[in-house]
Amino acid sequence: xxxxxxxxxxxxxxxxxxxxxxxxxxxxxxxxxxxxxxxxxxxxxxxxxxxxxxxxxxxxxxxxxxxxxxxxxxxxxxxxxxxxxxxxxxxxxxxxxxxxxxxxxxxxxxxxxxxxxxxxxxxxxxxxxxxxxxxxxxxxxxxxxxxxxxxxxxxxxxxxxxxxxxxxxxxxxxxxxxx
Numbered sequence: 001x002x003x004x005x006x007x008x009x010x011x012x013x014x015x016x017x018x019x020x021x022x023x024x025x026x027x028x029x030x031x032x033x034x035x036x037x038x039x040x041x042x043x044x045x046x047x048x049x050x051x052x053x054x055x056x057x058x059x060x061x062x063x064x065x066x067x068x069x070x071x072x073x074x075x076x077x078x079x080x081x082x083x084x085x086x087x088x089x090x091x092x093x094x095x096x097x098x099x100x101x102x103x104x105x106x107x108x109x110x111x112x113x114x115x116x117x118x119x120x121x122x123x124x125x126x127x128x129x130x131x132x133x134x135x136x137x138x139x140x141x142x143x144x145x146x147x148x149x150x151x152x153x154x155x156x157x158x159x160x161x162x163x164x165x166x167x168x169x170x171x172x173x174x175x176x177x178x179x
Contacts, residue, residue: 080118087111127162129155129173138162140172144179154178 088111095104129139134153139162147156155175162173 077122080121081115084111084115084118087114123166124170125164127164127173129158129162129175131155134175134177138164138169138172139175139177141177142174143176145176147178150178152178 087107091104091107091111094107095101127138131150132139132155134141134155139155142159145156147154150156154177155173156178157176158173159176160174161171163170
């Protein structure tokens, strides 16, 4: 007859065997899933490395484009100014050959208007300061003068023109302000 202890040992062995078999079954079922997940992780790692390389290339390319743009930014403007330079050369050579200063003055005036027009096309605009209230964003006061004609804080004289390029102050106007 089998004792109670032997019976319990046999039950424990059977349970242990069943657990071992179930564990082996689970491992057999998990192997394809683990392989699949490992493969997916490797694919994601490769995608990440490719995306990182693409980003590095993009960053280098945009940096080079930015450097090229900064280096050649004035190219368009200089191309537009070359006819003005050509006209100055013609005026100087004509003046030295003819000694006609009236024609030279007229030629220089025409060239100046051509230069102004080219700069205006690029967005440069001269400020009108005289008679305007003083504004430190647009004007640089170099002195205060007494004036019976103007209220206090009004610009009475422009010593040097100020310019605005598109919407920004390129150079403030140097002015005398009534005090």
